[in-house]
Amino acid sequence: MRFKAGLIYLSMVACFLPPPFYFVSCLNSDGQTLLSLSRRWITTPQSILSSWNASDADPCLWGGVLCDPNKLVVSLNLSSSHIMGEIGPEISMLTQLKSLNLSSNYISGTIPSQIGNCSRIQQLDLANNILSGKIPKSVGNLLDLMYLDLSYNQFISLPPDLGNCSNLEQFAVVGCGLTGPVPSSFGQLTKVTLLYLSINQLSGNIPPQLANCTSLTDLQLNDNQLEGSIPSELGRLKLTTLYLFTNRLTGEVPMSIWKIDTLENLLINGNGLFGELPIEIVQLKHLKVFTLYDNHFFGVIPQSLGINDSLTIVDFYNNSFSGPIPPNLCSGNQLERLILGFNSFQGSIPSEFGNCASLKRLIINNSNLTGVLPHFVNTPNMLHMNLEGNRFTRQILGSFGKLTNITLINLSKNRLSGLLPMELGNLLWLQALDLSHNALEGPLPPELASCSMLLKFNASHNFFNGSIPTALQTMSRLSTLDLSQNQFSGSIPTFISELKALVDLQLGGNTLRGMIPSSVIELERLVTLNFSYNGLTGRIPSNFSKLVMLQNLDVSHNHLTNNLASLSELHVLANLNLSYNLFIGPIPANLVKFLNSSFLENPGLCVDCGLDNCDVVSRNFRHCTSHSDQTSLTKFQTAMVALGASAFLFAVIGLGFMFHSGQREKHDIEDRSLFHKVMEATEDLNDRYIIGRGTHGTVYKASLGPDGVYAVKKLMFGGSKEGITSMVREVETIGKVRHRNLVRLEDIQMEKDYGLILYKYMQNGSLHDILHEVHPPPLLDWSIRCKIALGTAHGLAYLHFDCDPPVVHRDIKPMNILLDEEMEPHISDFGIAKLLDQSSPTLMSGTLRGTIGYIAPECAFTSKESKECDVYSYGVVLLELITRRKAVDPSFSDTDGLDLVKWVRSVWNENKEIEVVVDAAGL
Structure with a gap:
């Protein structure tokens, strides 16, 4: 006992001795x-x-x-x-x-x-x-x-x-x-x-x-590859939530499921289910969220659906429902989202919907509806309305002006007529307005000048007339302006050049006269420019080469003259139509690839046989034999050409209208439901679909099955200008650049408090994931690393030297370099990029931009923004590729400052052996 007590005593003493005297752990x-x-x-x-x-x-x-x-x-x-x-x-x-x-x-x-x-x-x-x-x-x-x-x-x-x-x-x-x-x-x-x-x-x-x-009360089996039918046995459970969406289920939904009276959330969309909805569903008095979209349900929806006052979301999109829309869906004033598009209803929208105070999103597009639009007298929370592709008639009511919080209205492809109500000027948050393919008439009301938040305005294929109104001058955020196929007259207004954010400008199919204003070259972000089917005269303005992002140019069916020298520097054109004009002289070398379709009925044009690709010259074009031959049309010949072109114009203008309309309608049908599908696939951007977070935004993954997989970046505005600025900057930057090593913008959508940017999902994630997150780490041989390094360099060089003005990314890092299935890199996240105007002094900012570890020292201390700062960040990325170590890594010692650049410099100065620095797995 004394020996044991002694040991305990010694152990207690040891706990208070300095480390050299430890001999027992306490x-x-x-x-x-x-x-x-x-x-x-x-x-x-x-x-x-x-x-x-x-x-x-x-x-x-x-x-x-x-x-x-x-x-x-x-x-x-x-x-x-x-x-x-x-x-x-x-x-x-x-x-x-x-x-x-x-x-x-x-x-x-x-x-x-x-x-x-x-x-x-x-x-x-x-x-x-x-x-x-x-x-x-x-x-x-x-x-x-x-x-x-x-x-x-x-x-x-x-x-x-x-x-x-x-x-x-x-x-x-x-x-x-x-x-x-x-x-x-x-x-x-x-x-x-x-x-x-x-x-x-x-x-x-x-x-x-x-x-x-x-x-069991909450069963979630969604987003799998489950097959067969829904077991009827599940009807015995007191479920409140049943998620079976996005599987491969087939057959009819068992009656026992429709009778689970405790259900609050029933989501069975995205399967192969079919059948009629039984009357029993109206007994689901607690049902809040009910989604059936992308299935094969048919028949009439029970007309008393909604009478239980609990429904908040109803989505029956893309089925085969018929009959009238139930008028009780809004009876409880709880409904926030009603989506019934792509069905075959009869009748009109129930008038009760005009008093649905809780309703935020109303989508009933392409559903065969008739009659007139409801009076929206008490729907103050409405944010999104899509009623395109129906058969609504008469005019747009002034009560639309009470939708003061709405951000999107799409009434296209209906049979609406009459004048636009001036009350639309009350919609201060409106960001997308599509009135195309109707029979609206008269001038555009000047009150539209108050809609200064508009990003997309499409009034094409109507009967609007008068001059293009100066009200548009206030819409400085516009990225899309489509007034084509109307009866606008006068000249193209010079104020168009003030709409600096324009990416898509379409004024074709009107009766515009005069010259193309030289100020149009100030729209340096233009990707699409269409002035076709008008009566424009004169020449294409000089310095057209400033439109470095222009991919689609159509000025066909006008009376434009002179040579095409101003187009000789447009190197990214993908579609060109200069047909049915009076152009003369040689076709520039960069446009020869369009010979067979883009220059019809311009007898004054010729092809220079000194060109290397002269063998592709069409029989419709003569060879340029000398300088004098290129410009030797007499006044009589010019008059004959003009007379012939005018006569032919009247012969083909009807066919042109039909072709143009058909092409645009096909494109609209393909794209109209993309964002809807994205929102449904991510359950309205539920956190479970998050795949990344950035400084200003969160990125979600949306799997749309055969339609592809997308990445959705959500940018919250939060009432501040910074979020809106970031969104606009990303749209402006991504929207104008096109390069294989840059992420391509698929679409955008703006709401009141946030914006969405849609990209193609990159299968291999980011370079950061491949280098540091995937376990076990994948083998990256040097050919793949070299491919990633070169591709990133090409993308960065394009931003710095091929864009005018240059684009400074300001946050080059592995997380912003995405890798597709071929391991080809794509630079992403332009949310803090800045268009660098080299004619203005360098801007200074008190806010540090970028990510710690990738910021050049001069940027860290002076906030200087330059291409060199991007190059420094790219150098850090190269070091990560070579070493497979993070830019800021806790494995570095304090003396290294937890910094990859300092670590490489320190190790190299000490050893002078490349093996010490290089990732051993890559050797």
Whole structure:
């Protein structure tokens, strides 16, 4: 006994001795286990782990740790602690552990099978990491487990053994790429209330055994590849939420499902389901969200649907419903979103909708509706209205002026007539107005000048007349202006040059006279310019080469004269039509590729046979034999050409109108539902679809099946100008540039408080992901790294030297370099880019732009914005490609300043050996 007491005394003394005198550890076993785990991890110096001290007697005061009265660990919560590394098998030595939360870190590797020895554990959260491999069967041994979340990792399949966790109440494995079936053993989870298995690649049938989960209220199996029919057995459950959307389900929905009177959210869109809606659905008195879109439902919607006052979202888009629209849908004044487009209804929109105060989004396009538009007298929250492609008649009512918060109105492809109401000038937040393909007439009201937020204005294919109104001069944000196929007269106004944001300008098919104003060359962001089918005279203005982004030019069917020298520097043209004019002289070398279709009925034009590609000269064009021949038309010949061209113009103008209308209608039909599908595919941009975050925006992934996969960037304005500025800058910049190594803008949509930018989704993610996030790290041989480096350089060089004015990106980094399926790089995120006007002095800013670790020293201290700053950032990217180390990496010592550039310089100066710097895996 004395010997034992002596040892205890010596141990107590040792705890107070300085380190050289340690010979017995005073930290208890659980503390030792935690330290052992932490040695597998890398984290930042400011991490919660900095409080973990080996000299403590126990870990009970350590960050993230809770203990029982015996000083043993019962809870470990290290969520969002920036931990990199693996979970070691030591975890099983925490014998009293009841809660383990390691979510939202960078933990890789597999879940150790020893975790099944933590027999007391009740909560296990490993979500939002980069774990991979198999979910160990031993997790099924955790009989006390009540909460399990393994979402957003990279697991293979679901082990049936998980069905043994009989006390499980909440179970989520979302977004993990799971394949194989949903195990029927999950029917043994009789206490589970929430079962989330969405956004995977699960296949096979929905097991009817899930009906044995008698406590289940929330079942989410969406975004998988599940087949067959919906089991009727599920109707026995008291479900409040049933998500089965975006699968491959077929057949009719069982009647038992329509009778689950506890349902609040029923989302079964994006399948192959069919049948009529039974009258029983009106008994679902708690139903709030009801989506059936992209299926094959038919018949008449029960007319009393909505009488229960609970519906907030109804989306039956793209089915085959017929009959009238139920008038009770807005009866409870809870409805926020009503989407019924692409059906075959009869009759008009119920007048009750004009008093639906809660309604924010109304989409009933291409649905065969007739009659007149409702009086929108009490819909103050309306933000988005799309009624295109119906058969509405008569005029647009003045009550539209009461939609004071609306951002988009699309009334195109109807039979509306009469004058535009001046009350449209009350719509101060309106950003997109499409009135095309109607029978509207008269002049555009001057009150439109108040709509200064407009980005897109399409009034084409109507009977508007008079001169192009000066009201448009206030719409400085316009990117699209389409007034084609009307009866506008007079000249093209010179104020057009003040609309600096214009990307698409279409004034074709009117009776405009006079010359093309020389000021049009100030619209340097133009991609499309169409002045065709007018009576314009004179020459194409000189310095047309300033329109460096111009891809589509159509000035056909006018009386334009002189030579084409001003077009000789347009190198990105993809579509050109100069037909039926009076041009003379040689066709510039850069336009010879358009010979066979773009210069018809211009007898004064010729082709210079000195050109290398003279062999492609069409028989319709003569060879330029001398300088005198190129300009030797006599006055008589010119008059004959003009007379012939005018006569032919009247003969083909009808055919031209028909062709132009058909082409535009086809394009509109293809694109009209893209953003709708994107919003539905992401559940209105639900957080579960987030794939990235930036300074000003969040990026979501939208999978549209055969229509492709898109990335959606949402920019919140938040009442500040900065968000709007960022959105406009991104649209302006991306909208004007075209290069294989730059992300291409697919579409934009503006709401009151946010904007959306749509890009094609890049299959391989970002360069940052490939270098640092994917585990195990993929092999990157030097040919691929060289391809990425060169492609990024080409894209950056295009921004700096081929754009006029140059574009400075200001945030070049691996996260903003996206990789497609061929590992071709695409520079993205122009939200902080600045068009650099070299004629003006360098702007100074008190706000640091860019990302720490990539900012050139001169930019960090002076906020100087220049191409050189981008080049420095690109140099850091090259170092990351070579070393596979992050620009700011905690593995660097303090003396290196946690900076890749300083680390490379220090190591190179010390060793002068390239192997020390280069990524060993690439050698």
